[in-house]
Amino acid sequence: MFENAQINTDNLPKLQTVQFEQIHRDYIKVIFFNILLIFLVLLVATIVNFHFNAKVKELAKPLYVYIVLVMFFLFQSVYYYASFFKRKYALRQQDITYKKGLFFKSTLTIPFNRIQHIEIDEGLFSRIFSLASINIYTAGANNLDLAIKGIPKKKAAEIKEFITATIHG
Amino acid sequence: MDNSLDLTKFNRQSTKGVLILFLQNLYRIIRIFWVVIIPIIAGKQPKKMQIILIGSITLLIFLLIKSILTYLNYTFKIEGNSFILKHGILRKKYVSIPFERIQNINFKQNFIQQIINVTQVDVETAGAKSIEISIKALKREKAEAIKSAIFTGKQISSNTTNTQEIKDIKTPILKVSFIGLLKESITENHFRSFLLIIAFLISMYEQVKNVFTDFSLKNSTGIDLEETTNTTSGIIVIIILATIGSFSISFFRIVFKHFDLTLYYKNQVLEITQGLFDKKNQVLKKEKIQSIVISTNPLKTLFGISSIYFKQVSGAKKNNKKALPTRIIGCNSTHIKTIKEFLFTNLDFSNSKISKPNKYYLVQMGIKNASIISALNLMLFLLQDYQLFYLNIGVLPILSILIYRKYQKSYFKLNEELLVIGSGKISTDTMYFAYYRLQSIELKQTFFQRKRNLFDVVLYNATEKIKLPCVPKKEAEKLYDFLLYQTEISTKKWM
Numbered sequence: 001m002f003e004n005a006q007i008n009t010d011n012l013p014k015l016q017t018v019q020f021e022q023i024h025r026d027y028i029k030v031i032f033f034n035i036l037l038i039f040l041v042l043l044v045a046t047i048v049n050f051h052f053n054a055k056v057k058e059l060a061k062p063l064y065v066y067i068v069l070v071m072f073f074l075f076q077s078v079y080y081y082a083s084f085f086k087r088k089y090a091l092r093q094q095d096i097t098y099k100k101g102l103f104f105k106s107t108l109t110i111p112f113n114r115i116q117h118i119e120i121d122e123g124l125f126s127r128i129f130s131l132a133s134i135n136i137y138t139a140g141a142n143n144l145d146l147a148i149k150g151i152p153k154k155k156a157a158e159i160k161e162f163i164t165a166t167i168h169g
Numbered sequence: 170m171d172n173s174l175d176l177t178k179f180n181r182q183s184t185k186g187v188l189i190l191f192l193q194n195l196y197r198i199i200r201i202f203w204v205v206i207i208p209i210i211a212g213k214q215p216k217k218m219q220i221i222l223i224g225s226i227t228l229l230i231f232l233l234i235k236s237i238l239t240y241l242n243y244t245f246k247i248e249g250n251s252f253i254l255k256h257g258i259l260r261k262k263y264v265s266i267p268f269e270r271i272q273n274i275n276f277k278q279n280f281i282q283q284i285i286n287v288t289q290v291d292v293e294t295a296g297a298k299s300i301e302i303s304i305k306a307l308k309r310e311k312a313e314a315i316k317s318a319i320f321t322g323k324q325i326s327s328n329t330t331n332t333q334e335i336k337d338i339k340t341p342i343l344k345v346s347f348i349g350l351l352k353e354s355i356t357e358n359h360f361r362s363f364l365l366i367i368a369f370l371i372s373m374y375e376q377v378k379n380v381f382t383d384f385s386l387k388n389s390t391g392i393d394l395e396e397t398t399n400t401t402s403g404i405i406v407i408i409i410l411a412t413i414g415s416f417s418i419s420f421f422r423i424v425f426k427h428f429d430l431t432l433y434y435k436n437q438v439l440e441i442t443q444g445l446f447d448k449k450n451q452v453l454k455k456e457k458i459q460s461i462v463i464s465t466n467p468l469k470t471l472f473g474i475s476s477i478y479f480k481q482v483s484g485a486k487k488n489n490k491k492a493l494p495t496r497i498i499g500c501n502s503t504h505i506k507t508i509k510e511f512l513f514t515n516l517d518f519s520n521s522k523i524s525k526p527n528k529y530y531l532v533q534m535g536i537k538n539a540s541i542i543s544a545l546n547l548m549l550f551l552l553q554d555y556q557l558f559y560l561n562i563g564v565l566p567i568l569s570i571l572i573y574r575k576y577q578k579s580y581f582k583l584n585e586e587l588l589v590i591g592s593g594k595i596s597t598d599t600m601y602f603a604y605y606r607l608q609s610i611e612l613k614q615t616f617f618q619r620k621r622n623l624f625d626v627v628l629y630n631a632t633e634k635i636k637l638p639c640v641p642k643k644e645a646e647k648l649y650d651f652l653l654y655q656t657e658i659s660t661k662k663w664m
Binding site: 016101103104106107108114139 | 482607608609610611612613614615616619629631646647649650651653654656657659663664
């Protein structure tokens, strides 16, 4: 039967009242590993270039290049560290929400009934700390819609189970 | 071909399909090897000509045989609730597509297909990387038969509608005459093509001028041509040429694409036929249309016409990332009303409040554009091209007006069923978006917006992302909760 009762928009479930959960603290280490890895690759590349290519030396003084590189590394680390604590997620009965961002804040919610599929993805570093990321796909314009990284493996599996059960139940 | 309409047995394409396949193969080869072919033909050496001739004849025969074999091995039928296709010369393929996975069946006719009077049928499926089945040459009746068989089968299998209701009556909604096409092409937004042509002409002009100066330098007795080429008359000529050029470009584009546009209503779907050389028949299904945009501009309003863009999920979406929306032109207010009433149930906005973005949106756009402009100016400064600085006199006011217009035109309002979003700069675009089409929703806030308690609300549906800029906190949160609620209680199929 078709019903169309009026909705009191003031009594709708509010996102503001939801308690958000931080992602696992160990994940900051994974982030640092990743940043460090990129830094090391760049560092090695610069060293090799300065050593074997005389022309590069004429273009820029090695010292400056190293300073820029280190500054970049430090800045990136600080930024990621500060923004790490802004990464939060929340599950409700009908949807999942993810918050992030230090200067550019974002809050994204995906209703369960719009999810196409979910996958659990374990990165190389994440596996050391038995963390995983939950990737959620909708049929939306952007393909991967939400990736919540740094959730304990067991919890990730539980969340996946919960969502899958809700979709098919 | 007497028993050609029995779709339960394996069917072939029309015999004319051989010709289409042959031409397609030939075209493909020429497209790949034209770099090699042209020099060979251009360098006419009688001895080699013989070899070339023999070679090309062998190639043509090979292509003909290949086309015939492809034709012979390409069969299809309808069995139960699926469409079955067998094809392949050496490697045989057997494809079976259940009706419920078929999204769309589109008819197409390119120039050659029109001449020999066959129709190309493309069967689109959900989630496929590209169009899965493309039957190149079918007789019109057969094409129609396949289409109706699939759609009837679909409706029975999903048993949502009573089979009794299925009628084969076409109710025309809109037909665009040649005058209509003419009106449309006059009222198009010509700015982009105009600027492109101007840029092109200016570079041509410079080159020609350079040639003349070189010439006059060598020819010392001659007249100094640079003096005589009057700049103002040159500019006028360029502007006139560009105006004619941009008008004719849009005229030909409109005529090629939308010639003989007919929109009709049939079996719960909208069907569009349009095109001069590439005649296309497209089906727009109610449940697949994610949103519509009604677009008009000051000139079009004068003529009382607007365009409607239908944004539809298509199987081919992933292949070419920006699936173009289907556009129909030349709609007047009655057509728009009919289409809106077909798609939506509640169009009453008498109780709804229009929400404008916060004034800060103007500041945001201003800063964004100012930084681009100053970067460009800095570049000019570094290049020491001081003459081009004068462009600022023209560009800045136009840009400011455009920004202000954009602010003026952006708003949103909602009723029980629909979200209406206004946007546009020169044009006025109005989007109609049913709540349950939402896929996900995002609140975004930059550092500067936080001070002012503003949010950008971003809505994602199956075809695109829609931004509502600079919404005050309270309103943004309310909208967020409301849209999520509407999506989560909805049990309708949303795509």
